[in-house]
Amino acid sequence: MSIRLVIADDDALIRDSLKIILSYDKEIEVLEVFENGKDLVDFVLENETDIALVDIRMPLVNGVKATLEISKNTETKVIILTTFDEDEYIRDGIKNGAKGYLLKNTRPEKIIETIKLVKKGIAVIQEEVLNKLSNNIISKNNYKKIDKDLFTERELDVMLAISEGLSNKEVSKKLFISEGTVKNYITSILQKTNLTHRTQIAIYYIKNLED
Template sequence: MSEAPLRILVVDDQALVRSGFAMMLSVEPDIEVVGEAADGAESVEAATRLVPDVVLMDVEMPRLNGIDACRSIVAAGTAKVLLLTTFDRDDYLFEGLAAGASGFLLKNTSPEELADAIRTVGRGYALLAPEVTRRVIERSTATPTPAPDRALEQLTPRELEVLTLVGKGLSNAEIAQQLVLGESTVKTHVSSVLAKLQLRDRVQAVVRAYESGLVLPGE
């Protein structure tokens, strides 16, 4: 029996952009656009009413911007939020991540990349565009000599190894292959790392790996 399609709410203040995204995603057999909203306030109401799996959210909108709407939706546990914007700005990026966004993409993303991003976020993983990942890393490594991270002492040697590979951007499958482990075992290790370090998702794990010096720029 096949899985139910991922339910998507598209949020953008431009009607043509909303319909374009909806049309683009409607051709994907495993994705269903269940609604649209024209601003952040509408998106919060629609997310409560429609209970989508993922909200594809523009950042700059009237009444309530995408970051504040994201914060409300995530706090309510209604859906995961994938922020999408044409504005390549650090303040949007870090405010969006702090608001609980599971992903952040620029609007120059291809249709295939957008669909894959929605699938990734819908499955419970965090996702950043490559350009965005670089910004996170640059901000996290602004201090040349990171202070010792005592919290890492809670981790087992294997969990520390897994965190390092997560920080390098490897997926669970890639980590499993490199460490010669089952993918389910890796998933368990990742969950344990997130719980012990009180991290929300893999994005925060990547940032923590760089902040603590486990991974260095260019590795």
């Protein structure tokens, strides 16, 4: 069965280009495109949709609010498209249920790959977006909403490093531990949180930061 996809972007060139490019993939069916968040939400509430590819800045209802409505009321998974000047919306989008975050200049094949991963239940945040988060809104003192009794201090350090977009090798260098130990900590964190992927650890960490 094809992945049923909708696209929402107030830029006609972007949404029409995405429709053409994504329609070439035999596993993806583009159901509809929208120029505002209200029409997007109305459609998804009435039509079975797998993935919504959503711009942040749209008229009537922006992408962050649309994400909340869609995530709260449907099984549709939202992937948000962003630019580097919209980082103030990233945390809100994640907290509202976005399962993916991509920059608008992402290569088409990466967008297609992300759509398929999110459909399978794997959350995806582009490394550049994670780095943007770490530079602007993440600090070591910001995990008070996380149940610290659930994790060891080192596990919290690993979660922070992952949320900064670091690879396992980079985490090992930062914390002065082996890559194997990093993998062991990640396995422990996944088991404690019932998550399945290291990117989901970053999302979990970010969603539980203090406002």
